[in-house]
Amino acid sequence: MVELSSKEIWQYERQIELLTNRIKELEEAGIYCVSGQNRIRPEHKAEHRQLGEAVSILQQKAAGIVNPKPKVTVRRPRVERRRPRSDAEWEALATAFSKARSEAGL
Numbered sequence: 001m002v003e004l005s006s007k008e009i010w011q012y013e014r015q016i017e018l019l020t021n022r023i024k025e026l027e028e029a030g031i032y033c034v035s036g037q038n039r040i041r042p043e044h045k046a047e048h049r050q051l052g053e054a055v056s057i058l059q060q061k062a063a064g065i066v067n068p069k070p071k072v073t074v075r076r077p078r079v080e081r082r083r084p085r086s087d088a089e090w091e092a093l094a095t096a097f098s099k100a101r102s103e104a105g106l
C-alpha cells in the first residue's frame with residue numbers, strides 16, 4: 001500500500017470517470033436485448049474489455065495498491081443443448097404414449 005495525495009487520488013478518479021463514461025457510450029450504442037440490457041456490438045467488444053480492465057487497474061491504484069492486476073473475468077460454463085429428435089424417435093415416443101394411454105383406459 002502506498003500513501004497517495006488527494007491530488008493523485010482525484011486524478012485517478014477523474015480518469016475512472018472518463019473511462020466509465022466511454023463504457024456507458026459503448027453500452028448505449030449496443031444492440032437492444034429483450035431482457036432490458038444492451039448487448040455490446042461485436043466491433044466494440046475488444047475496446048469494452050480493455051476499458052473495463054483499465055478502470056479496474058485505476059481503481060486499485062487509487063486505493064494505493066502497488067502492483068495492480070486486471071480483474072479476473074469468470075467464464076460461464078457451456079450449456080449443453082438438447083439435440084433435436086429424429087423422426088424415428090418421435091415415432092417411438094408417439095407409440096409409447098398411445099400404448100400408455102390405452103393401458104390407462106383414457
